[in-house]
Amino acid sequence: MAGEFELIGRHFNWPAPQGFLGVGDDCALLPVSAGHRLAVTTDLLVEGQHFFPDVDPEALGHKALAVNVSDLGAMGARPLGCVLGLSLPHVDDAWLAAFARGFRSMAELSGCPLVGGDTTRSSAGVVISVTAMGEVPLEGALLRSAAKPGDDIWVTGTLGGPHVALELLQGRHPEHTTVLEEVRVSLERPLPPVSFGTALAGHAHAAIDISDGLLQDLNHILKASACAAHIDYPALPVHGALQGLGPELVQRAVLNGGDVYQLCFTAAPEAKGRIVELARQHGVEVSVVGRIAEGSGIQVMDSPLPMGQDDYAGYDHFR
Ligand SMILES: [Mg+2]
Incomplete structure:
Protein backbone atom coordinates (compact mmCIF):
# COMPACT_ATOMS: atom_id res chain seq x y z
CA MET A 1 0.00 0.00 0.00
CA LEU A 138 0.69 45.03 7.37
CA GLU A 139 -1.92 47.79 6.97
CA GLY A 140 -3.64 46.78 3.72
CA ALA A 141 -5.67 43.63 4.46
CA LEU A 142 -9.32 43.72 3.32
CA LEU A 143 -11.11 42.82 6.57
CA ARG A 144 -14.80 41.98 6.84
CA SER A 145 -14.98 44.50 9.67
CA ALA A 146 -13.76 47.44 7.57
CA ALA A 147 -16.94 48.55 5.72
CA LYS A 148 -18.08 52.13 6.44
CA PRO A 149 -21.46 53.83 5.95
CA GLY A 150 -21.40 55.60 2.59
CA ASP A 151 -19.15 52.97 0.95
CA ASP A 152 -20.08 51.72 -2.48
CA ILE A 153 -20.72 47.95 -2.65
CA TRP A 154 -18.97 46.32 -5.61
CA VAL A 155 -19.23 42.89 -7.21
CA THR A 156 -16.76 41.36 -9.69
CA GLY A 157 -17.74 39.11 -12.61
CA THR A 158 -21.32 37.87 -12.89
CA LEU A 159 -23.79 36.20 -10.53
CA GLY A 160 -26.14 33.23 -10.77
CA GLY A 161 -24.36 30.97 -13.27
CA PRO A 162 -23.02 28.35 -10.83
CA HIS A 163 -26.35 28.03 -8.99
CA VAL A 164 -28.28 27.42 -12.21
CA ALA A 165 -25.63 24.89 -13.33
CA LEU A 166 -25.98 23.03 -10.04
CA GLU A 167 -29.78 22.87 -10.26
CA LEU A 168 -29.60 21.67 -13.88
CA LEU A 169 -27.05 18.97 -12.96
CA GLN A 170 -29.46 17.88 -10.22
CA GLY A 171 -32.07 17.31 -12.93
CA ARG A 172 -34.26 20.27 -12.06
CA HIS A 173 -35.73 22.48 -14.83
CA PRO A 174 -35.47 19.83 -17.60
CA GLU A 175 -36.98 22.40 -19.99
CA HIS A 176 -33.78 24.47 -19.74
CA THR A 177 -31.05 21.83 -20.17
CA THR A 178 -29.59 23.69 -23.17
CA VAL A 179 -28.47 26.43 -20.75
CA LEU A 180 -26.25 23.93 -18.88
CA GLU A 181 -23.55 24.10 -21.54
CA GLU A 182 -23.20 27.86 -20.98
CA VAL A 183 -23.19 27.88 -17.17
CA ARG A 184 -21.41 24.63 -16.34
CA VAL A 185 -17.93 26.12 -16.64
CA SER A 186 -18.78 28.78 -14.04
CA LEU A 187 -19.60 26.03 -11.52
CA GLU A 188 -16.81 23.59 -12.33
CA ARG A 189 -13.96 25.96 -13.18
CA PRO A 190 -14.43 29.21 -11.27
CA LEU A 191 -11.85 31.90 -12.01
CA PRO A 192 -11.55 34.03 -8.88
CA PRO A 193 -10.10 37.51 -9.54
CA VAL A 194 -7.11 36.92 -7.25
CA SER A 195 -4.59 39.43 -8.62
CA PHE A 196 -7.30 42.11 -8.68
CA GLY A 197 -8.07 41.33 -5.01
CA THR A 198 -4.36 41.67 -4.23
CA ALA A 199 -4.34 45.03 -6.00
CA LEU A 200 -7.35 46.24 -3.98
CA ALA A 201 -5.34 46.13 -0.74
CA GLY A 202 -5.12 49.70 0.50
CA HIS A 203 -7.83 50.92 -1.93
CA ALA A 204 -10.95 49.01 -0.85
CA HIS A 205 -12.28 48.71 2.71
CA ALA A 206 -13.99 45.34 3.33
CA ALA A 207 -14.11 42.30 1.03
CA ILE A 208 -15.37 38.74 0.95
CA ASP A 209 -15.48 36.11 -1.78
CA ILE A 210 -18.97 34.94 -2.75
CA SER A 211 -19.04 31.26 -1.82
CA ASP A 212 -22.46 30.89 -0.17
CA GLY A 213 -24.46 33.57 -2.01
CA LEU A 214 -24.27 37.37 -2.35
CA LEU A 215 -26.71 38.15 0.48
CA GLN A 216 -25.29 35.54 2.83
CA ASP A 217 -21.70 36.65 2.28
CA LEU A 218 -22.45 40.38 2.29
CA ASN A 219 -24.21 39.76 5.59
CA HIS A 220 -20.87 38.58 7.08
CA ILE A 221 -19.39 41.98 6.19
CA LEU A 222 -22.39 43.82 7.65
CA LYS A 223 -22.28 41.92 10.93
CA ALA A 224 -18.51 42.36 11.31
CA SER A 225 -18.73 46.06 10.39
CA ALA A 226 -22.00 46.80 12.28
CA CYS A 227 -23.54 48.35 9.15
CA ALA A 228 -26.56 47.95 6.85
CA ALA A 229 -26.66 47.59 3.06
CA HIS A 230 -28.96 48.68 0.28
CA ILE A 231 -28.69 46.58 -2.87
CA ASP A 232 -29.94 47.97 -6.17
CA TYR A 233 -31.22 44.79 -7.89
CA PRO A 234 -31.17 46.19 -11.48
CA ALA A 235 -27.43 46.99 -11.02
CA LEU A 236 -26.51 43.35 -10.28
CA PRO A 237 -24.41 41.65 -12.99
CA VAL A 238 -26.57 38.67 -14.01
CA HIS A 239 -24.87 35.83 -15.94
CA GLY A 240 -25.79 36.27 -19.60
CA ALA A 241 -27.12 32.72 -20.02
CA LEU A 242 -29.88 33.30 -17.44
CA GLN A 243 -31.91 35.60 -19.68
CA GLY A 244 -34.62 33.15 -20.76
CA LEU A 245 -35.12 31.55 -17.34
CA GLY A 246 -38.03 32.15 -14.98
CA PRO A 247 -37.76 35.25 -12.78
CA GLU A 248 -38.02 33.22 -9.57
CA LEU A 249 -35.06 31.01 -10.47
CA VAL A 250 -32.99 33.95 -11.70
CA GLN A 251 -33.60 36.09 -8.63
CA ARG A 252 -32.74 33.23 -6.28
CA ALA A 253 -29.63 32.32 -8.29
CA VAL A 254 -28.39 35.93 -8.34
CA LEU A 255 -29.07 36.81 -4.70
CA ASN A 256 -28.57 33.47 -2.95
CA GLY A 257 -26.64 31.30 -5.41
CA GLY A 258 -23.27 30.10 -4.10
CA ASP A 259 -20.05 28.77 -5.62
CA VAL A 260 -19.46 32.08 -7.42
CA TYR A 261 -15.91 32.78 -6.19
CA GLN A 262 -16.11 36.39 -7.29
CA LEU A 263 -15.55 39.28 -4.88
CA CYS A 264 -18.01 41.46 -3.03
CA PHE A 265 -16.15 44.47 -1.62
CA THR A 266 -16.80 47.94 -0.29
CA ALA A 267 -14.87 51.14 -0.94
CA ALA A 268 -15.23 54.87 -0.42
CA PRO A 269 -16.97 56.58 -3.38
CA GLU A 270 -13.76 58.60 -3.96
CA ALA A 271 -11.92 55.34 -4.76
CA LYS A 272 -14.22 54.61 -7.73
CA GLY A 273 -11.90 55.88 -10.48
CA ARG A 274 -8.91 53.98 -9.07
CA ILE A 275 -10.94 50.76 -8.75
CA VAL A 276 -12.26 50.98 -12.31
CA GLU A 277 -8.68 51.49 -13.51
CA LEU A 278 -7.37 48.49 -11.50
CA ALA A 279 -10.23 46.34 -12.84
CA ARG A 280 -9.31 47.31 -16.39
CA GLN A 281 -5.63 46.47 -15.76
CA HIS A 282 -6.56 43.04 -14.39
CA GLY A 283 -9.23 42.27 -16.99
CA VAL A 284 -11.96 42.05 -14.36
CA GLU A 285 -15.58 43.13 -14.78
CA VAL A 286 -16.78 45.28 -11.85
CA SER A 287 -20.20 46.69 -10.92
CA VAL A 288 -21.36 49.02 -8.16
CA VAL A 289 -24.45 47.24 -6.83
CA GLY A 290 -25.37 49.20 -3.73
CA ARG A 291 -24.37 51.27 -0.76
CA ILE A 292 -23.35 50.64 2.86
CA ALA A 293 -25.55 52.50 5.35
CA GLU A 294 -25.93 53.02 9.09
CA GLY A 295 -27.98 50.37 10.87
CA SER A 296 -28.25 46.64 10.27
CA GLY A 297 -29.56 44.17 7.71
CA ILE A 298 -29.87 44.15 3.93
CA GLN A 299 -32.55 45.77 1.83
CA VAL A 300 -32.86 44.75 -1.82
CA MET A 301 -34.45 47.51 -3.89
CA ASP A 302 -36.42 47.06 -7.13
CA SER A 303 -36.19 43.25 -7.33
CA PRO A 304 -38.45 41.69 -10.01
CA LEU A 305 -40.25 39.64 -7.35
CA PRO A 306 -41.05 40.79 -3.81
CA MET A 307 -38.44 39.73 -1.28
CA GLY A 308 -39.64 37.29 1.39
CA GLN A 309 -37.88 36.47 4.65
CA ASP A 310 -36.52 33.24 3.10
CA ASP A 311 -34.86 35.17 0.28
CA TYR A 312 -32.57 36.87 2.78
CA ALA A 313 -31.25 33.52 4.05
CA GLY A 314 -28.57 31.92 1.93
CA TYR A 315 -27.24 28.43 1.57
CA ASP A 316 -26.48 26.64 4.82
CA HIS A 317 -24.18 23.61 4.79
CA PHE A 318 -25.95 22.14 7.79
CA ARG A 319 -29.49 22.63 6.60
MG1 LIG B 1 -14.32 33.00 1.78
Missing part, protein backbone atom coordinates in the same frame (compact mmCIF):
# COMPACT_ATOMS: atom_id res chain seq x y z
CA ALA A 2 2.82 2.40 0.88
CA GLY A 3 4.37 1.92 -2.54
CA GLU A 4 1.07 2.50 -4.25
CA PHE A 5 0.59 5.71 -2.32
CA GLU A 6 4.13 6.87 -2.99
CA LEU A 7 3.19 6.84 -6.67
CA ILE A 8 0.79 9.67 -5.95
CA GLY A 9 3.73 11.93 -5.15
CA ARG A 10 4.96 11.53 -8.72
CA HIS A 11 1.92 13.42 -9.98
CA PHE A 12 2.63 16.38 -7.71
CA ASN A 13 6.41 16.61 -7.67
CA TRP A 14 6.74 20.01 -9.31
CA PRO A 15 9.82 22.22 -8.98
CA ALA A 16 9.53 24.94 -6.33
CA PRO A 17 10.09 28.56 -7.41
CA GLN A 18 13.39 30.25 -6.67
CA GLY A 19 13.78 31.20 -3.01
CA PHE A 20 11.39 28.41 -1.91
CA LEU A 21 12.11 25.01 -0.44
CA GLY A 22 9.39 22.71 -1.78
CA VAL A 23 8.67 18.99 -1.44
CA GLY A 24 11.50 16.86 0.01
CA ASP A 25 12.26 18.11 3.52
CA ASP A 26 10.30 18.07 6.79
CA CYS A 27 8.75 21.44 5.98
CA ALA A 28 8.46 23.68 2.98
CA LEU A 29 10.03 27.14 3.34
CA LEU A 30 8.34 30.19 1.85
CA PRO A 31 9.77 33.71 1.66
CA VAL A 32 7.55 36.45 3.11
CA SER A 33 8.31 40.06 2.10
CA ALA A 34 9.25 42.61 4.77
CA GLY A 35 6.28 44.66 5.98
CA HIS A 36 3.82 41.86 5.26
CA ARG A 37 1.84 39.29 7.24
CA LEU A 38 1.19 35.69 6.31
CA ALA A 39 -2.42 35.02 5.22
CA VAL A 40 -3.53 31.39 5.60
CA THR A 41 -6.76 29.70 4.48
CA THR A 42 -7.89 26.09 4.27
CA ASP A 43 -10.80 24.24 2.67
CA LEU A 44 -12.04 20.67 2.89
CA LEU A 45 -13.83 19.12 -0.10
CA VAL A 46 -15.71 15.87 0.50
CA GLU A 47 -17.04 13.62 -2.24
CA GLY A 48 -20.84 13.55 -2.28
CA GLN A 49 -21.06 16.72 -0.20
CA HIS A 50 -19.05 19.28 -2.18
CA PHE A 51 -18.65 17.52 -5.53
CA PHE A 52 -20.32 14.75 -7.50
CA PRO A 53 -18.47 11.38 -7.51
CA ASP A 54 -18.36 11.45 -11.32
CA VAL A 55 -17.07 15.04 -11.63
CA ASP A 56 -14.31 15.63 -14.18
CA PRO A 57 -11.11 15.17 -12.08
CA GLU A 58 -9.30 17.93 -13.98
CA ALA A 59 -12.08 20.40 -13.11
CA LEU A 60 -11.99 19.15 -9.51
CA GLY A 61 -8.24 19.82 -9.27
CA HIS A 62 -8.82 23.29 -10.66
CA LYS A 63 -11.65 24.05 -8.23
CA ALA A 64 -9.92 22.61 -5.15
CA LEU A 65 -7.24 25.28 -5.47
CA ALA A 66 -9.48 28.00 -6.93
CA VAL A 67 -11.69 28.16 -3.82
CA ASN A 68 -8.60 28.70 -1.67
CA VAL A 69 -6.82 31.35 -3.74
CA SER A 70 -10.24 33.04 -3.89
CA ASP A 71 -10.02 33.51 -0.11
CA LEU A 72 -6.52 34.97 -0.44
CA GLY A 73 -7.73 37.51 -3.01
CA ALA A 74 -10.64 38.38 -0.71
CA MET A 75 -8.12 39.45 1.95
CA GLY A 76 -6.05 41.50 -0.48
CA ALA A 77 -3.28 38.91 -0.16
CA ARG A 78 -0.84 37.82 -2.84
CA PRO A 79 -0.58 34.00 -3.13
CA LEU A 80 2.73 32.46 -2.00
CA GLY A 81 2.10 28.72 -2.10
CA CYS A 82 -0.20 25.87 -1.10
CA VAL A 83 -0.17 22.38 0.40
CA LEU A 84 -2.49 19.53 -0.58
CA GLY A 85 -3.86 16.66 1.51
CA LEU A 86 -5.51 13.84 -0.45
CA SER A 87 -7.43 10.91 1.01
CA LEU A 88 -8.38 8.38 -1.66
CA PRO A 89 -10.23 5.03 -1.54
CA HIS A 90 -7.87 3.63 -4.19
CA VAL A 91 -5.12 4.83 -6.52
CA ASP A 92 -6.39 5.54 -10.01
CA ASP A 93 -3.46 6.79 -12.07
CA ALA A 94 -5.52 8.38 -14.85
CA TRP A 95 -7.80 10.13 -12.34
CA LEU A 96 -4.78 11.46 -10.41
CA ALA A 97 -3.02 12.67 -13.55
CA ALA A 98 -6.11 14.64 -14.57
CA PHE A 99 -6.64 16.03 -11.06
CA ALA A 100 -2.96 17.08 -10.91
CA ARG A 101 -3.22 18.74 -14.34
CA GLY A 102 -6.20 20.85 -13.24
CA PHE A 103 -4.57 21.72 -9.92
CA ARG A 104 -1.33 22.69 -11.59
CA SER A 105 -2.90 24.93 -14.22
CA MET A 106 -4.75 26.83 -11.46
CA ALA A 107 -1.50 27.03 -9.45
CA GLU A 108 0.25 28.58 -12.44
CA LEU A 109 -2.67 30.86 -13.29
CA SER A 110 -2.89 32.25 -9.75
CA GLY A 111 0.83 32.18 -8.90
CA CYS A 112 0.26 29.76 -6.01
CA PRO A 113 2.75 26.86 -6.37
CA LEU A 114 2.27 23.55 -4.56
CA VAL A 115 5.03 23.26 -1.93
CA GLY A 116 4.02 20.13 -0.01
CA GLY A 117 1.32 17.64 0.87
CA ASP A 118 0.30 14.28 2.22
CA THR A 119 -1.83 11.33 1.09
CA THR A 120 -3.68 8.54 2.91
CA ARG A 121 -6.17 5.81 2.08
CA SER A 122 -9.80 6.73 2.61
CA SER A 123 -12.38 4.20 3.81
CA ALA A 124 -15.16 6.20 2.15
CA GLY A 125 -14.90 8.61 -0.79
CA VAL A 126 -12.33 11.15 -1.94
CA VAL A 127 -11.44 13.89 0.56
CA ILE A 128 -9.35 16.86 -0.56
CA SER A 129 -7.80 19.35 1.83
CA VAL A 130 -6.02 22.40 0.46
CA THR A 131 -4.26 25.07 2.50
CA ALA A 132 -3.14 28.20 0.70
CA MET A 133 -0.79 30.86 2.02
CA GLY A 134 -0.25 34.40 0.87
CA GLU A 135 1.20 37.68 2.04
CA VAL A 136 -0.63 40.90 2.72
CA PRO A 137 0.75 44.37 3.58
Whole structure:
Protein backbone atom coordinates (compact mmCIF):
# COMPACT_ATOMS: atom_id res chain seq x y z
CA MET A 1 0.00 0.00 0.00
CA ALA A 2 2.82 2.40 0.88
CA GLY A 3 4.37 1.92 -2.54
CA GLU A 4 1.07 2.50 -4.25
CA PHE A 5 0.59 5.71 -2.32
CA GLU A 6 4.13 6.87 -2.99
CA LEU A 7 3.19 6.84 -6.67
CA ILE A 8 0.79 9.67 -5.95
CA GLY A 9 3.73 11.93 -5.15
CA ARG A 10 4.96 11.53 -8.72
CA HIS A 11 1.92 13.42 -9.98
CA PHE A 12 2.63 16.38 -7.71
CA ASN A 13 6.41 16.61 -7.67
CA TRP A 14 6.74 20.01 -9.31
CA PRO A 15 9.82 22.22 -8.98
CA ALA A 16 9.53 24.94 -6.33
CA PRO A 17 10.09 28.56 -7.41
CA GLN A 18 13.39 30.25 -6.67
CA GLY A 19 13.78 31.20 -3.01
CA PHE A 20 11.39 28.41 -1.91
CA LEU A 21 12.11 25.01 -0.44
CA GLY A 22 9.39 22.71 -1.78
CA VAL A 23 8.67 18.99 -1.44
CA GLY A 24 11.50 16.86 0.01
CA ASP A 25 12.26 18.11 3.52
CA ASP A 26 10.30 18.07 6.79
CA CYS A 27 8.75 21.44 5.98
CA ALA A 28 8.46 23.68 2.98
CA LEU A 29 10.03 27.14 3.34
CA LEU A 30 8.34 30.19 1.85
CA PRO A 31 9.77 33.71 1.66
CA VAL A 32 7.55 36.45 3.11
CA SER A 33 8.31 40.06 2.10
CA ALA A 34 9.25 42.61 4.77
CA GLY A 35 6.28 44.66 5.98
CA HIS A 36 3.82 41.86 5.26
CA ARG A 37 1.84 39.29 7.24
CA LEU A 38 1.19 35.69 6.31
CA ALA A 39 -2.42 35.02 5.22
CA VAL A 40 -3.53 31.39 5.60
CA THR A 41 -6.76 29.70 4.48
CA THR A 42 -7.89 26.09 4.27
CA ASP A 43 -10.80 24.24 2.67
CA LEU A 44 -12.04 20.67 2.89
CA LEU A 45 -13.83 19.12 -0.10
CA VAL A 46 -15.71 15.87 0.50
CA GLU A 47 -17.04 13.62 -2.24
CA GLY A 48 -20.84 13.55 -2.28
CA GLN A 49 -21.06 16.72 -0.20
CA HIS A 50 -19.05 19.28 -2.18
CA PHE A 51 -18.65 17.52 -5.53
CA PHE A 52 -20.32 14.75 -7.50
CA PRO A 53 -18.47 11.38 -7.51
CA ASP A 54 -18.36 11.45 -11.32
CA VAL A 55 -17.07 15.04 -11.63
CA ASP A 56 -14.31 15.63 -14.18
CA PRO A 57 -11.11 15.17 -12.08
CA GLU A 58 -9.30 17.93 -13.98
CA ALA A 59 -12.08 20.40 -13.11
CA LEU A 60 -11.99 19.15 -9.51
CA GLY A 61 -8.24 19.82 -9.27
CA HIS A 62 -8.82 23.29 -10.66
CA LYS A 63 -11.65 24.05 -8.23
CA ALA A 64 -9.92 22.61 -5.15
CA LEU A 65 -7.24 25.28 -5.47
CA ALA A 66 -9.48 28.00 -6.93
CA VAL A 67 -11.69 28.16 -3.82
CA ASN A 68 -8.60 28.70 -1.67
CA VAL A 69 -6.82 31.35 -3.74
CA SER A 70 -10.24 33.04 -3.89
CA ASP A 71 -10.02 33.51 -0.11
CA LEU A 72 -6.52 34.97 -0.44
CA GLY A 73 -7.73 37.51 -3.01
CA ALA A 74 -10.64 38.38 -0.71
CA MET A 75 -8.12 39.45 1.95
CA GLY A 76 -6.05 41.50 -0.48
CA ALA A 77 -3.28 38.91 -0.16
CA ARG A 78 -0.84 37.82 -2.84
CA PRO A 79 -0.58 34.00 -3.13
CA LEU A 80 2.73 32.46 -2.00
CA GLY A 81 2.10 28.72 -2.10
CA CYS A 82 -0.20 25.87 -1.10
CA VAL A 83 -0.17 22.38 0.40
CA LEU A 84 -2.49 19.53 -0.58
CA GLY A 85 -3.86 16.66 1.51
CA LEU A 86 -5.51 13.84 -0.45
CA SER A 87 -7.43 10.91 1.01
CA LEU A 88 -8.38 8.38 -1.66
CA PRO A 89 -10.23 5.03 -1.54
CA HIS A 90 -7.87 3.63 -4.19
CA VAL A 91 -5.12 4.83 -6.52
CA ASP A 92 -6.39 5.54 -10.01
CA ASP A 93 -3.46 6.79 -12.07
CA ALA A 94 -5.52 8.38 -14.85
CA TRP A 95 -7.80 10.13 -12.34
CA LEU A 96 -4.78 11.46 -10.41
CA ALA A 97 -3.02 12.67 -13.55
CA ALA A 98 -6.11 14.64 -14.57
CA PHE A 99 -6.64 16.03 -11.06
CA ALA A 100 -2.96 17.08 -10.91
CA ARG A 101 -3.22 18.74 -14.34
CA GLY A 102 -6.20 20.85 -13.24
CA PHE A 103 -4.57 21.72 -9.92
CA ARG A 104 -1.33 22.69 -11.59
CA SER A 105 -2.90 24.93 -14.22
CA MET A 106 -4.75 26.83 -11.46
CA ALA A 107 -1.50 27.03 -9.45
CA GLU A 108 0.25 28.58 -12.44
CA LEU A 109 -2.67 30.86 -13.29
CA SER A 110 -2.89 32.25 -9.75
CA GLY A 111 0.83 32.18 -8.90
CA CYS A 112 0.26 29.76 -6.01
CA PRO A 113 2.75 26.86 -6.37
CA LEU A 114 2.27 23.55 -4.56
CA VAL A 115 5.03 23.26 -1.93
CA GLY A 116 4.02 20.13 -0.01
CA GLY A 117 1.32 17.64 0.87
CA ASP A 118 0.30 14.28 2.22
CA THR A 119 -1.83 11.33 1.09
CA THR A 120 -3.68 8.54 2.91
CA ARG A 121 -6.17 5.81 2.08
CA SER A 122 -9.80 6.73 2.61
CA SER A 123 -12.38 4.20 3.81
CA ALA A 124 -15.16 6.20 2.15
CA GLY A 125 -14.90 8.61 -0.79
CA VAL A 126 -12.33 11.15 -1.94
CA VAL A 127 -11.44 13.89 0.56
CA ILE A 128 -9.35 16.86 -0.56
CA SER A 129 -7.80 19.35 1.83
CA VAL A 130 -6.02 22.40 0.46
CA THR A 131 -4.26 25.07 2.50
CA ALA A 132 -3.14 28.20 0.70
CA MET A 133 -0.79 30.86 2.02
CA GLY A 134 -0.25 34.40 0.87
CA GLU A 135 1.20 37.68 2.04
CA VAL A 136 -0.63 40.90 2.72
CA PRO A 137 0.75 44.37 3.58
CA LEU A 138 0.69 45.03 7.37
CA GLU A 139 -1.92 47.79 6.97
CA GLY A 140 -3.64 46.78 3.72
CA ALA A 141 -5.67 43.63 4.46
CA LEU A 142 -9.32 43.72 3.32
CA LEU A 143 -11.11 42.82 6.57
CA ARG A 144 -14.80 41.98 6.84
CA SER A 145 -14.98 44.50 9.67
CA ALA A 146 -13.76 47.44 7.57
CA ALA A 147 -16.94 48.55 5.72
CA LYS A 148 -18.08 52.13 6.44
CA PRO A 149 -21.46 53.83 5.95
CA GLY A 150 -21.40 55.60 2.59
CA ASP A 151 -19.15 52.97 0.95
CA ASP A 152 -20.08 51.72 -2.48
CA ILE A 153 -20.72 47.95 -2.65
CA TRP A 154 -18.97 46.32 -5.61
CA VAL A 155 -19.23 42.89 -7.21
CA THR A 156 -16.76 41.36 -9.69
CA GLY A 157 -17.74 39.11 -12.61
CA THR A 158 -21.32 37.87 -12.89
CA LEU A 159 -23.79 36.20 -10.53
CA GLY A 160 -26.14 33.23 -10.77
CA GLY A 161 -24.36 30.97 -13.27
CA PRO A 162 -23.02 28.35 -10.83
CA HIS A 163 -26.35 28.03 -8.99
CA VAL A 164 -28.28 27.42 -12.21
CA ALA A 165 -25.63 24.89 -13.33
CA LEU A 166 -25.98 23.03 -10.04
CA GLU A 167 -29.78 22.87 -10.26
CA LEU A 168 -29.60 21.67 -13.88
CA LEU A 169 -27.05 18.97 -12.96
CA GLN A 170 -29.46 17.88 -10.22
CA GLY A 171 -32.07 17.31 -12.93
CA ARG A 172 -34.26 20.27 -12.06
CA HIS A 173 -35.73 22.48 -14.83
CA PRO A 174 -35.47 19.83 -17.60
CA GLU A 175 -36.98 22.40 -19.99
CA HIS A 176 -33.78 24.47 -19.74
CA THR A 177 -31.05 21.83 -20.17
CA THR A 178 -29.59 23.69 -23.17
CA VAL A 179 -28.47 26.43 -20.75
CA LEU A 180 -26.25 23.93 -18.88
CA GLU A 181 -23.55 24.10 -21.54
CA GLU A 182 -23.20 27.86 -20.98
CA VAL A 183 -23.19 27.88 -17.17
CA ARG A 184 -21.41 24.63 -16.34
CA VAL A 185 -17.93 26.12 -16.64
CA SER A 186 -18.78 28.78 -14.04
CA LEU A 187 -19.60 26.03 -11.52
CA GLU A 188 -16.81 23.59 -12.33
CA ARG A 189 -13.96 25.96 -13.18
CA PRO A 190 -14.43 29.21 -11.27
CA LEU A 191 -11.85 31.90 -12.01
CA PRO A 192 -11.55 34.03 -8.88
CA PRO A 193 -10.10 37.51 -9.54
CA VAL A 194 -7.11 36.92 -7.25
CA SER A 195 -4.59 39.43 -8.62
CA PHE A 196 -7.30 42.11 -8.68
CA GLY A 197 -8.07 41.33 -5.01
CA THR A 198 -4.36 41.67 -4.23
CA ALA A 199 -4.34 45.03 -6.00
CA LEU A 200 -7.35 46.24 -3.98
CA ALA A 201 -5.34 46.13 -0.74
CA GLY A 202 -5.12 49.70 0.50
CA HIS A 203 -7.83 50.92 -1.93
CA ALA A 204 -10.95 49.01 -0.85
CA HIS A 205 -12.28 48.71 2.71
CA ALA A 206 -13.99 45.34 3.33
CA ALA A 207 -14.11 42.30 1.03
CA ILE A 208 -15.37 38.74 0.95
CA ASP A 209 -15.48 36.11 -1.78
CA ILE A 210 -18.97 34.94 -2.75
CA SER A 211 -19.04 31.26 -1.82
CA ASP A 212 -22.46 30.89 -0.17
CA GLY A 213 -24.46 33.57 -2.01
CA LEU A 214 -24.27 37.37 -2.35
CA LEU A 215 -26.71 38.15 0.48
CA GLN A 216 -25.29 35.54 2.83
CA ASP A 217 -21.70 36.65 2.28
CA LEU A 218 -22.45 40.38 2.29
CA ASN A 219 -24.21 39.76 5.59
CA HIS A 220 -20.87 38.58 7.08
CA ILE A 221 -19.39 41.98 6.19
CA LEU A 222 -22.39 43.82 7.65
CA LYS A 223 -22.28 41.92 10.93
CA ALA A 224 -18.51 42.36 11.31
CA SER A 225 -18.73 46.06 10.39
CA ALA A 226 -22.00 46.80 12.28
CA CYS A 227 -23.54 48.35 9.15
CA ALA A 228 -26.56 47.95 6.85
CA ALA A 229 -26.66 47.59 3.06
CA HIS A 230 -28.96 48.68 0.28
CA ILE A 231 -28.69 46.58 -2.87
CA ASP A 232 -29.94 47.97 -6.17
CA TYR A 233 -31.22 44.79 -7.89
CA PRO A 234 -31.17 46.19 -11.48
CA ALA A 235 -27.43 46.99 -11.02
CA LEU A 236 -26.51 43.35 -10.28
CA PRO A 237 -24.41 41.65 -12.99
CA VAL A 238 -26.57 38.67 -14.01
CA HIS A 239 -24.87 35.83 -15.94
CA GLY A 240 -25.79 36.27 -19.60
CA ALA A 241 -27.12 32.72 -20.02
CA LEU A 242 -29.88 33.30 -17.44
CA GLN A 243 -31.91 35.60 -19.68
CA GLY A 244 -34.62 33.15 -20.76
CA LEU A 245 -35.12 31.55 -17.34
CA GLY A 246 -38.03 32.15 -14.98
CA PRO A 247 -37.76 35.25 -12.78
CA GLU A 248 -38.02 33.22 -9.57
CA LEU A 249 -35.06 31.01 -10.47
CA VAL A 250 -32.99 33.95 -11.70
CA GLN A 251 -33.60 36.09 -8.63
CA ARG A 252 -32.74 33.23 -6.28
CA ALA A 253 -29.63 32.32 -8.29
CA VAL A 254 -28.39 35.93 -8.34
CA LEU A 255 -29.07 36.81 -4.70
CA ASN A 256 -28.57 33.47 -2.95
CA GLY A 257 -26.64 31.30 -5.41
CA GLY A 258 -23.27 30.10 -4.10
CA ASP A 259 -20.05 28.77 -5.62
CA VAL A 260 -19.46 32.08 -7.42
CA TYR A 261 -15.91 32.78 -6.19
CA GLN A 262 -16.11 36.39 -7.29
CA LEU A 263 -15.55 39.28 -4.88
CA CYS A 264 -18.01 41.46 -3.03
CA PHE A 265 -16.15 44.47 -1.62
CA THR A 266 -16.80 47.94 -0.29
CA ALA A 267 -14.87 51.14 -0.94
CA ALA A 268 -15.23 54.87 -0.42
CA PRO A 269 -16.97 56.58 -3.38
CA GLU A 270 -13.76 58.60 -3.96
CA ALA A 271 -11.92 55.34 -4.76
CA LYS A 272 -14.22 54.61 -7.73
CA GLY A 273 -11.90 55.88 -10.48
CA ARG A 274 -8.91 53.98 -9.07
CA ILE A 275 -10.94 50.76 -8.75
CA VAL A 276 -12.26 50.98 -12.31
CA GLU A 277 -8.68 51.49 -13.51
CA LEU A 278 -7.37 48.49 -11.50
CA ALA A 279 -10.23 46.34 -12.84
CA ARG A 280 -9.31 47.31 -16.39
CA GLN A 281 -5.63 46.47 -15.76
CA HIS A 282 -6.56 43.04 -14.39
CA GLY A 283 -9.23 42.27 -16.99
CA VAL A 284 -11.96 42.05 -14.36
CA GLU A 285 -15.58 43.13 -14.78
CA VAL A 286 -16.78 45.28 -11.85
CA SER A 287 -20.20 46.69 -10.92
CA VAL A 288 -21.36 49.02 -8.16
CA VAL A 289 -24.45 47.24 -6.83
CA GLY A 290 -25.37 49.20 -3.73
CA ARG A 291 -24.37 51.27 -0.76
CA ILE A 292 -23.35 50.64 2.86
CA ALA A 293 -25.55 52.50 5.35
CA GLU A 294 -25.93 53.02 9.09
CA GLY A 295 -27.98 50.37 10.87
CA SER A 296 -28.25 46.64 10.27
CA GLY A 297 -29.56 44.17 7.71
CA ILE A 298 -29.87 44.15 3.93
CA GLN A 299 -32.55 45.77 1.83
CA VAL A 300 -32.86 44.75 -1.82
CA MET A 301 -34.45 47.51 -3.89
CA ASP A 302 -36.42 47.06 -7.13
CA SER A 303 -36.19 43.25 -7.33
CA PRO A 304 -38.45 41.69 -10.01
CA LEU A 305 -40.25 39.64 -7.35
CA PRO A 306 -41.05 40.79 -3.81
CA MET A 307 -38.44 39.73 -1.28
CA GLY A 308 -39.64 37.29 1.39
CA GLN A 309 -37.88 36.47 4.65
CA ASP A 310 -36.52 33.24 3.10
CA ASP A 311 -34.86 35.17 0.28
CA TYR A 312 -32.57 36.87 2.78
CA ALA A 313 -31.25 33.52 4.05
CA GLY A 314 -28.57 31.92 1.93
CA TYR A 315 -27.24 28.43 1.57
CA ASP A 316 -26.48 26.64 4.82
CA HIS A 317 -24.18 23.61 4.79
CA PHE A 318 -25.95 22.14 7.79
CA ARG A 319 -29.49 22.63 6.60
MG1 LIG B 1 -14.32 33.00 1.78
